[in-house]
Amino acid sequence: xxxxxxxxxxxxxxxxxxxxxxxxxxFNWGNYTSPELIEKFTEETxxxxxxxxxxxxxxxxxxxxxxxxxxxLVVPSANYVPVFVGKGLLAELDHSRLSNIGNIAQxxxxxAWDPGRKFTIPWQWGTTGVAVNTSVYGGDVNTSDIFLDxxxxxxxxxNVVPEMNDVMALAIxxxxxxxxxxxxxxxxKVRDKLMAAKPSWIAMDYGTTDKLxxxxxxATVNWxxxxxxxxxxxxxxxxxxxxxxxxxxxxxxxxxxxxxxxxEAYKFLDFIMVPENAAMISSFARYANGIAGSEEFxxxxxxxxxxxxxxxxxxxxxxxxxxxxxSATELYTAIWTELVK
Amino acid sequence: xxxxxxxxSSGANGWLLSLPALLLLLVAASGPLVIVAIYxxxxxxxxxxxxxxxxxxxxxxxxxxRDIFDQTVSxxxxxxxxxWRSVKLSLATTLVTFALGxxxxxxxxxxxxxxxxIWLFLITIPFWTNLLIRTFAIMEVIRNxxxxxxxxxxxxxxxDPIQILYTDTAVLxxxxxxxxxxxxLPLFAAIDRFDxxxxxxxxxxxxSRMQILRRVILPIIRPGIVAGCILVFVPSLGxxxxxxxxxxxxxxxxxxxxxxxxxxxxxxxxxAALSMVLLIVVLGALLIYTRVASxxxxxx
Amino acid sequence: MGKNRAFDVTTxxxxxxxxxxxxxxxxxxxxxxxxxxxxxxxSVNLWGGFSLKxxxxxxxxxxxxxxxxxxxxxxxxxxxxxxxxxxxxALGTTRxxxxxxxxxIYVMINQPLMVPExxxxxALLIFFSSVKLATGYSGLGYLILAHSAFCVPFAxxxxxxxxxxxxxxxxxxxxxxxxxxxxxxxHITLPLLMPGVLAGAMLAFVISLDDVIITEFVKxxxxxxxxxxxxxxxxxxxxxxxxxxxxALLVLTVLILTAFFIITKKRG
Numbered sequence: 001x002x003x004x005x006x007x008x009x010x011x012x013x014x015x016x017x018x019x020x021x022x023x024x025x026x027f028n029w030g031n032y033t034s035p036e037l038i039e040k041f042t043e044e045t046x047x048x049x050x051x052x053x054x055x056x057x058x059x060x061x062x063x064x065x066x067x068x069x070x071x072x073l074v075v076p077s078a079n080y081v082p083v084f085v086g087k088g089l090l091a092e093l094d095h096s097r098l099s100n101i102g103n104i105a106q107x108x109x110x111x112a113w114d115p116g117r118k119f120t121i122p123w124q125w126g127t128t129g130v131a132v133n134t135s136v137y138g139g140d141v142n143t144s145d146i147f148l149d150x151x152x153x154x155x156x157x158x159n160v161v162p163e164m165n166d167v168m169a170l171a172i173x174x175x176x177x178x179x180x181x182x183x184x185x186x187x188x189k190v191r192d193k194l195m196a197a198k199p200s201w202i203a204m205d206y207g208t209t210d211k212l213x214x215x216x217x218x219a220t221v222n223w224x225x226x227x228x229x230x231x232x233x234x235x236x237x238x239x240x241x242x243x244x245x246x247x248x249x250x251x252x253x254x255x256x257x258x259x260x261x262x263x264e265a266y267k268f269l270d271f272i273m274v275p276e277n278a279a280m281i282s283s284f285a286r287y288a289n290g291i292a293g294s295e296e297f298x299x300x301x302x303x304x305x306x307x308x309x310x311x312x313x314x315x316x317x318x319x320x321x322x323x324x325x326x327s328a329t330e331l332y333t334a335i336w337t338e339l340v341k
Numbered sequence: 342x343x344x345x346x347x348x349x350s351s352g353a354n355g356w357l358l359s360l361p362a363l364l365l366l367l368v369a370a371s372g373p374l375v376i377v378a379i380y381x382x383x384x385x386x387x388x389x390x391x392x393x394x395x396x397x398x399x400x401x402x403x404x405x406x407r408d409i410f411d412q413t414v415s416x417x418x419x420x421x422x423x424x425w426r427s428v429k430l431s432l433a434t435t436l437v438t439f440a441l442g443x444x445x446x447x448x449x450x451x452x453x454x455x456x457x458x459i460w461l462f463l464i465t466i467p468f469w470t471n472l473l474i475r476t477f478a479i480m481e482v483i484r485n486x487x488x489x490x491x492x493x494x495x496x497x498x499x500x501d502p503i504q505i506l507y508t509d510t511a512v513l514x515x516x517x518x519x520x521x522x523x524x525x526l527p528l529f530a531a532i533d534r535f536d537x538x539x540x541x542x543x544x545x546x547x548x549s550r551m552q553i554l555r556r557v558i559l560p561i562i563r564p565g566i567v568a569g570c571i572l573v574f575v576p577s578l579g580x581x582x583x584x585x586x587x588x589x590x591x592x593x594x595x596x597x598x599x600x601x602x603x604x605x606x607x608x609x610x611x612x613a614a615l616s617m618v619l620l621i622v623v624l625g626a627l628l629i630y631t632r633v634a635s636x637x638x639x640x641x
Numbered sequence: 642m643g644k645n646r647a648f649d650v651t652t653x654x655x656x657x658x659x660x661x662x663x664x665x666x667x668x669x670x671x672x673x674x675x676x677x678x679x680x681x682x683x684s685v686n687l688w689g690g691f692s693l694k695x696x697x698x699x700x701x702x703x704x705x706x707x708x709x710x711x712x713x714x715x716x717x718x719x720x721x722x723x724x725x726x727x728x729x730x731a732l733g734t735t736r737x738x739x740x741x742x743x744x745x746i747y748v749m750i751n752q753p754l755m756v757p758e759x760x761x762x763x764a765l766l767i768f769f770s771s772v773k774l775a776t777g778y779s780g781l782g783y784l785i786l787a788h789s790a791f792c793v794p795f796a797x798x799x800x801x802x803x804x805x806x807x808x809x810x811x812x813x814x815x816x817x818x819x820x821x822x823x824x825x826x827x828h829i830t831l832p833l834l835m836p837g838v839l840a841g842a843m844l845a846f847v848i849s850l851d852d853v854i855i856t857e858f859v860k861x862x863x864x865x866x867x868x869x870x871x872x873x874x875x876x877x878x879x880x881x882x883x884x885x886x887x888x889a890l891l892v893l894t895v896l897i898l899t900a901f902f903i904i905t906k907k908r909g
Contacts, residue, residue: 352738352741352742355742356733357733359734361730362727362793366749370791371749372768374752374760377763441666444656444658445659445660447653458839459898461840462843465846467667468850468851469890471868472851472852473853473871474674474883477674479670481674482669482670522843522847523844527799529836529840530799530840531803533803564802564805565802568801568802571751571798572754572795572844575755579757596757612760616757619757631744631747
């Protein structure tokens with residue numbers, strides 16, 4: 001009934017309700033925001049949070065760039081943060097209003113995409129690797145050859161998530177290149193590798209958690225948190241860290257330049273930097289956050305999960321993806337388009 | 342003069358009655374498309390949007406592709422094959438929905454007046470859930486560990502699951518499912534006013550059932566068939582959700598390809614130009630079709 | 642219309658069997674959908690025992706309820722608006738002498754069918770955003786407007802199919818008896834047209850409920866509908882919560898319709 005009321009007020013008096021005192025509009029990936037976190041925030045501050053979902057960085061960017069939708073906070077991936085900043089869509093943060101800014105773990109402060117955290121606060125970070133069902137393939141899983149040159153058992157069974165940046169990075173690392181390379185020789189190798197591998201893929205699809213759990217997929221390029229969720233359902237699933245190199249990613253919260261509820265937004269940003277609260281974000285979506293001291297508030301199963309805690313020997317293979325120059329992006333898009341069509 | 346009610350200055354009345362619909366569409370559908378038309382002649386912007394510099398590149402790239410490695414230009418046969426695939430799948434979808442939809446609509450229209458409405462609602466009730474959840478429900482049925490394969494294995498028809506998910510068959514099943522009411526409802530609207538005495542007359546003249554169907558029924562309910570086929574064929578050409586979820590994204594339909602340009606492809610002008618091509622092709626087909634249809638139409 | 646007394650002219654060989662097959666096929670996925678709403682596990686395709694937990698979760702989740710209610714509100718408005726303007730347009734473009742611009746009207750009305758949703762979505766994003774910025778209004782009106790527009794052809798075509806070939810003798814008779822055009826429309830044309838209007842309205846309603854992409858691009862803060870709520874989850878993992886809410890909606894629909902039929906039956 002209450003939601004009916006809310007919807008009706010939204011219909012007739014939305015300008016009033018959307019920008020009223022004590023409101024906050026968070027624009028975030030779907031199924032990514034812990035409901036308990038929001039509940040706690042509302043209890044502590046009296047601010048009502050409205051969450052609106054998006055399903056890709058590009059949609060979020062297009063909508064924010066067009067403007068007028070009334071969002072206050074957005075959660076772009078690392079390589080999109082400079083794009084948002086470059087287009088003037090994010091407001092520079094006033095650190096004096098963020099008493100918990102010191103809680104950001106040291107390694108997440110001077111990040112390439114936002115040096116000194118001038119624009120964004122860490123939300124969650126993770127890795128992109130491969131997930132394999134060991135009952136089907138018992139060999140080495142710590143290689144991107146799982147999808148680029150699949151072993152016989154996996155031919156015709158591999159799924160690849162349709163994320164251009166992640167997949168291109170894995171393939172470039174596999175071919176011995178650097179992230180954002182514009183070296184045509186490397187890229188040609190990348191293209192040929194991908195094109196040769198495509199016939200042994202079964203799909204390029206999301207929804208890997210469920211399908212790994214139910215054995216509908218036995219191998220896929222996947223994110224670590226999703227693989228952990230699948231493993232909890234299906235113990236045969238393991239996560240592989242490709243030794244050739246694999247991408248690290250982080251989604252960070254930024255304050256939009258045209259935000260209406262700036263005070264509330266600052267309160268929220270400060271709130272999520274409290275270790276206990278950051279741990280709530282992580283326990284919900286199963287990815288690590290960037291807040292020092294949050295580990296102790298996390299559930300036991302996450303503290304020792306091999307998907308979340310990167311094993312020592314694979315740490316060095318993880319590389320952050322910088323925002324590539326437009327010229328490199330154009331090359332990658334061309335290869336990607338050729339691949340997916 | 343007989344029929345003066347409807348015939349008086351038919352053009353002016355026709356425009357007047359259509360005006361609300363036209364205004365609505367102008368504001369919230371066709372009008373804004375002008376933006377897309379303009380975008381197709383611009384340069385792609387950084388990571389999204391457009392740069393306001395004239396360029397014919399998007400249109401060039403529909404037919405030709407430039408190899409990024411040796412800069413050679415060749416015919417973009419991949420674009421054409423995506424287009425052809427979409428047409429094939431949409432035609433197949435139309436045929437399947439028609440084969441299932443005609444008997445269904447006929448069945449509903451021949452029920453007693455009271456229960457007719459119930460049957461009609463029974464057709465639409467599954468569609469009160471939404472497209473995504475229905476598509477996922479279909480995935481439940483056809484996936485390897487799903488209802489269909491489990492049942493077939495249980496009764497011993499097969500030993501290993503058949504891979505249906507992520508194939509063209511899956512896309513076809515999904516689209517036929519999703520678009521079935523779009524075929525049934527217009528057919529029902531046409532059959533419902535059908536004068537069944539005509540069939541009786543046909544039988545009196547010793548016509549066979551096939552002849553009755555072809556010579557009597559189909560011509561009279563033709564407007565319903567036309568409406569149903571347009572409502573199924575045209576939207577399935579641009580379908581996005583079903584091919585993405587059931588087709589597995591490895592082989593695209595034109596809708597997915599256009600979406601790619603506005604999304605990860607970061608080439609809005611190309612997406613805009615591709616949609617313009619689709620619009621022109623469908624428009625052309627529809628115009629030719631109405632031209633031909635109105636020539637045949639005795640009321641025309 | 643004489644169909645009641647004919648005993649077998651209305652049946653064609655195999656038609657009933659195919660119709661029943663069609664109904665079975667239509668409901669098979671719905672059955673799985675309902676079954677998985679009672680899943681005790683966390684997944685939409687991995688059975689974890691019977692449980693009502695997702696109903697509880699959906700019941701406590703205001704976001705998903707709000708999205709469901711919002712979907713319905715938009716669909717009701719959109720189908721009413723689309724069916725009204727489509728009925729008028731169908732009356733204006735059928736059963737009269739061909740007039741200048743008739744083809745143009747026909748093409749305009751069917752235009753939303755001709756481009757993939759994403760194209761209209763991008764166009765509307767750009768257009769409506771500038772309107773939002775200029776007026777400061779960012780309510781559900783934009784979504785209702787957009788939905789009404791793309792529902793027009795879905796309402797128009799069945800109505801037109803009904804109208805075409807519906808003969809004019811009754812209306813002419815009414816006019817001869819000095820009925821005003823409005824009386825003629827209200828008491829003659831509209832009742833005859835009703836099955837078409839009903840079919841059109843139902844199509845418009847379900848088409849509006851289905852829409853994902855245009856809604857995703859037009860929505861403002863806090864305006865997720867059930868489909869966009871699900872789209873956001875697509876990349877990560879869907880939970881049976883959406884099954885639960887969809888099942889609840891289905892049950893609600895069936896209850897309302899049953900009540901409706903019982904009431905009208907008593908009256909009749």
